[in-house]
Amino acid sequence: MNDVKIIEIKKSIFEDNDKDANNLREELKRRGVFLLNLMSSPGSGKTTTLIQTINLLKDRLRVAVMEADIDSDVDAKKIKAATGIESVQLHTGGMCHLDAEMTRQGLESLPLDKLDLAILENVGNLVCPAEFDTGSCRNVMILSVPEGHDKPLKYPLMFSICDLVLINKIDVAPYFDFDIEECKKNILLRNPDARVILICAKTGEGIPEFVDYLIAEVNNWKAQ
């Protein structure tokens, strides 16, 4: 029952990814689908965040998820079981990121004409996914408390291309040397326009604010 589609993504020839990405964005615009690219380190809580978010969101927007991983279908099954929405697993064949053409291959497996929002959960990696425009309308990343507040100093590009940073696992902040204000300062150093929301995906804290953000972004984008 919780079987999910597994799509084996082919490596792109990567001739002009920026052009492919712009073309994909234009096509999505015509079809009225907002593409969100969600990135983070391995284990920072992307899937749990998505489950909480989708359960608050699915009665207000028509949403589906693409779970990109090198191997396994753990995440796509989890999403489908916990939310009931359409969820596909993209296997990247060892690739450390998705580019626009690979994203397009994933999107083709979704019922785009019945969607408002398609979410791409990118490969867990703070380096390579930041270098490739997937064609998304917005880039969002999760930084979890155990990773440390210095990460924007070490992974500058990722933080500079994200419109929103979700700081996750704030429930365990007392057990780690994590300075939220210092972290915000480091994020704004990389992207002065970045928005920051504190969340705990496990308990759902902060998720309503992320849901409001998504609904506003999707509506703005459709109205443009």
Place this chain on the structure above:
Amino acid sequence: MNDVKIIEIKKSIFEDNDKDANNLREELKRRGVFLLNLMSSPGSGKTTTLIQTINLLKDRLRVAVMEADIDSDVDAKKIKAATGIESVQLHTGGMCHLDAEMTRQGLESLPLDKLDLAILENVGNLVCPAEFDTGSCRNVMILSVPEGHDKPLKYPLMFSICDLVLINKIDVAPYFDFDIEECKKNILLRNPDARVILICAKTGEGIPEFVDYLIAEVNNWKAQ
């Protein structure tokens, strides 16, 4: 006083990395230097683990560290301040991994003839560093409890090439859904010969076992 050398690593032409790696290993063998390649996700505790390890190790082996990062010199400074040993920062110019030629560039900045052990702290990334042999004698990785016990399922290559997995932050295990036995099972699925040591880099728990492992490996390698 805590200023550290920053080496801007040039991207390799990458003609035959396996050959470069074997050549580097042979050269290190001739010079009596053991190279350890330490890998993990961002924020899993590589630098803190190294500080604890080096402070127990530095009177028994002559050791130096290369800290690879895309940007910042936070880690090299931390290591130098906390241990007093030679520590250099390698800037990868945006690259998500180090190959053998890049590692060689870093080693050239160290006083190799006065060392038994050179440690490379690779870029925080569970994907790309696993694909490039650095010329190291051993690969060790850190998986931290907050990342989850399913990571060997999602990042198979990293776990299959590592001789030893350090499971870090075991002090916070009660606050996370982390099953140590399940994690060990997942690691052995990828590499039946992998050794696993539980550590808490913050308190030093388990570090003596890692130090014993390193000393035995360095001595075995020198004796071969």
